Structures are given as structure tokens and as C-alpha cells.
Amino acid sequence: MKSIEQLQEALEKELNMYKEVAKLVDGKTNVIVKGKVKELDEITKKEQQLISQMGTFEKIRRAIFVNISNEINIKEPTSLSELLLHLEEKGIDSNILNGIDKIRNDLLEVIGQINEINKLNEKLIKQSLDYINLNMELLTSLNEQVNHYGSKATTENTKANKSLLDMRV
Known part of the structure; x- marks a missing residue:
């Protein structure tokens, strides 16, 4: 079936895009970790472009699902796993189905890796923001006490001058 070949090609292209992401x-x-905000912005833009392209492949895959379901007279499947079950029931070559299932497993693995890395990156960003907030709080502290020692060695407590940075990010 031509549609099954198209599905396999679309999944392979989608897998390659996920690997790039x-x-x-x-x-x-x-x-x-290095705090290179400009580079982070550039990477994020590239990532957004790939994700946009992946949305196009998702639409193509859905269209292929519709074609296959029409060709084998089944209700349109909601997932690739469901489609593979229907194709198996219809007696489609198991080598083809195994190839598609391998791509599906590879996709799931790459997506899992992306999720794990994203969680780590989220934690790193949160730590960086916490560190920045702590520094800002220290810089903007208005209740800091200053000790002045006079000629009689007494301590005089006065409020420090307001910081130029009287705000919190």
C-alpha cells in the first residue's frame, strides 16, 4: 500500500526532526550553565522553527491515517499504535509493521529524552533566577545596619542609604 510507505517516510522525517530538537x-x-542569554535565544528560535515544521508533519501523518483507514475500511485511528493493530489484523506484511513500530519506539525514546533534558534545563533556569533574586534582595536591602566607631569606641546604628537598585526583578 502506498499510504503505508508514505506513513513510514513521514515518521522517519519526524524522527529526524525530533533528534535535531x-x-x-x-x-x-x-x-x-554558562549564562549565555544570546545563544540561548538563538537556540530557542531554531527549536521553535523545528517545532513548527513538526506540526506540518503531524498534519501529514493525520492525512495519511485518513487515507489508510479509508483504504482498509476502518474508523480513523487515534494513535499510531491503534493503526498498527488494525494493519496487523488486515494481514499487512509484518516486516513493514515492525519497521513502523521501531520508528514509533524511537520517537517515544527521543521525546522522553527531550522531556528529561527540558526538566533539567528548567531546574537550572530556576536556580539561576533564585540566585539573581537573592542578589537583588541583598542589593536592595533598606534595613541594613551600619556601624560607626567614634573616638570613644561606641557603636552608632544608622540606616544605610537607599540603594540605587530599589527594585526586584
């Missing part, structure tokens, strides 16, 4: 997301980790 995984590389970008992994590269983000080093950029976040």
Missing part, C-alpha cells in the same frame, strides 16, 4: 535542547544545558 534533542540536540538543540541538550545544547541549551551548557548555554544555561
Whole structure:
């Protein structure tokens, strides 16, 4: 069936895109650690472009699902796994089905890796923001006490001058 070949090709292209996203997301980790905001912005833009392209492949895959379901007279499947079950029931070559199932498993694995890396990056960004907030609080503290020692060695407590940075990010 031509539609099954098209499905396999679309899934392979989608897998390659997810692998590219995984590389970008992994590269983000080093950029976040080094605090290179400009590079992070560039990586994020590339990632958004790939995600947009992946949305197009999702539509193509859905159209292929419709074609296959019409060709084998089944209700349109909601997932690739469901489609594979229907194709197996219809006696489609198991080598083809195994190839598609392998791509599906690879996709799930790459998506899982992306999720894990994204969780790590989220934690790193949160730590960076917490550190920045702590520094801002220290810089903007208005209740800091200053000790002045006079000629009689007494302590005089006065409020420090307001900081130029009287705000919190």
C-alpha cells in the first residue's frame, strides 16, 4: 500500500526532526550553565522553527491515517499504535509493521529524552533566577545596619542609604 510507505517516510522525517530538537535542547544545558542569554535565544528560535515544521508533519501523518483507514475500511485511528493493530489484523506484511513500530519506539525514546533534558534545563533556569533574586534582595536591602566607631569606641546604628537598585526583578 502506498499510504503505508508514505506513513513510514513521514515518521522517519519526524524522527529526524525530533533528534535535531534533542540536540538543540541538550545544547541549551551548557548555554544555561554558562549564562549565555544570546545563544540561548538563538537556540530557542531554531527549536521553535523545528517545532513548527513538526506540526506540518503531524498534519501529514493525520492525512495519511485518513487515507489508510479509508483504504482498509476502518474508523480513523487515534494513535499510531491503534493503526498498527488494525494493519496487523488486515494481514499487512509484518516486516513493514515492525519497521513502523521501531520508528514509533524511537520517537517515544527521543521525546522522553527531550522531556528529561527540558526538566533539567528548567531546574537550572530556576536556580539561576533564585540566585539573581537573592542578589537583588541583598542589593536592595533598606534595613541594613551600619556601624560607626567614634573616638570613644561606641557603636552608632544608622540606616544605610537607599540603594540605587530599589527594585526586584
